[in-house]
Amino acid sequence: MGERRRGADLERAILDAAWSELSARGYSGLTMEAVAERAGTSRPVLARRWDGKAPLTVAAIRQEIAKYPMNVPDRGDLRTELLEFLEQASKRAIGIAAVFTLFSSEYFAEAASVPNDLRAAVVQGNGTMLPAILDRAVQRGDIAREKLVPPVDALLGTLFREYVVMNFSAPPPDLRTAWVDRIFLPLVRAS
Amino acid sequence: MGERRRGADLERAILDAAWSELSARGYSGLTMEAVAERAGTSRPVLARRWDGKAPLTVAAIRQEIAKYPMNVPDRGDLRTELLEFLEQASKRAIGIAAVFTLFSSEYFAEAASVPNDLRAAVVQGNGTMLPAILDRAVQRGDIAREKLVPPVDALLGTLFREYVVMNFSAPPPDLRTAWVDRIFLPLVRAS
DNA sequence: AAAATAAGATGCATTAATGTATCTTGACTC
């Protein structure tokens, strides 16, 4: 029986399996055993690559999130771009929610870390899309630079995260529209 | 050696111990054994009262949160009341954060439940303070009723939760002030 | 004072997961 996977191939398959387990049972329900079985391999193979549940899980989440890159091109209109941004972000909602599955874990207890740190580690440079959109809008004169001050500048991200974390699912389109039209734009629009 | 605790007395002591363990090690690090030892009792005593980790933890969180009742009397001024509301809420921040410590647990996996459901179960009728404050402000004419529409009406609670969950700590006073002055009041103030 | 009840201590079997060592076999390198 041929077909023996190696290196990056194998690694990808294992991370996919880990992601499936994570989605199905959550972090506490994830075992190396189950991941190995689902990936059609065995525990020693996992043990050679990752040090335990936490590193494996982080790797799996990062691979998953990387599948949905954020990219909002210039549409000439802030509102359109913000809605597009939220739509794309919603595609990775489950990945984001999974991060919080790590909450109760040793991860935070040992690392003296808080969820925000983990989030930063997972998204890496991926979190720069919103500032770019807002910058363009300022250039255009759609919004006033002086209104774009903390905590207003990060408001949409904040609302999005809260929803995802509390509901383990993506915010519905009409809620996203309400965020933009009833909250964010009224606050920043040059009046 | 006298002094044998019973009934409600004993129960309170156990829940305090469970809370301490929860704060110190997080949900995944909490064991019936450790709670029993910290409370100066033994596992069978816990087993007779709670069915396992999850129910014990919920009970401990509820007892903790009950120690900081929310009560914002009429101060005649919306801004003052909102700041007071956020200040009181901050006192229970750790309790709220602890709720999310349950994330990775069997709790959500089995109950087909999301964090919002758990939150509702824990706060019970305690979450009605903000609507009351806003109602008063509408009566006074400080804010326009028609601006108090979802998701604006719940905005302060949303911001508060997001901060607590992401940072495992209470928001600092100047951030709370910024939420009120730069975000919430501009949105609802009768213009 | 006697009886009922529940606290507190202890022991044991069970379950679940992990780490690690060993061995065979397939696949890639030179």
Added chain:
DNA sequence: GAGTCAAGATACATTAATGCATCTTATTTT
């Protein structure tokens, strides 16, 4: 085609926590 390396399969010991049963002892009830 030989040699090397890692995949894949097993096995075993260890650890951690739980459930349950039993027994003693303190406290409350009547």
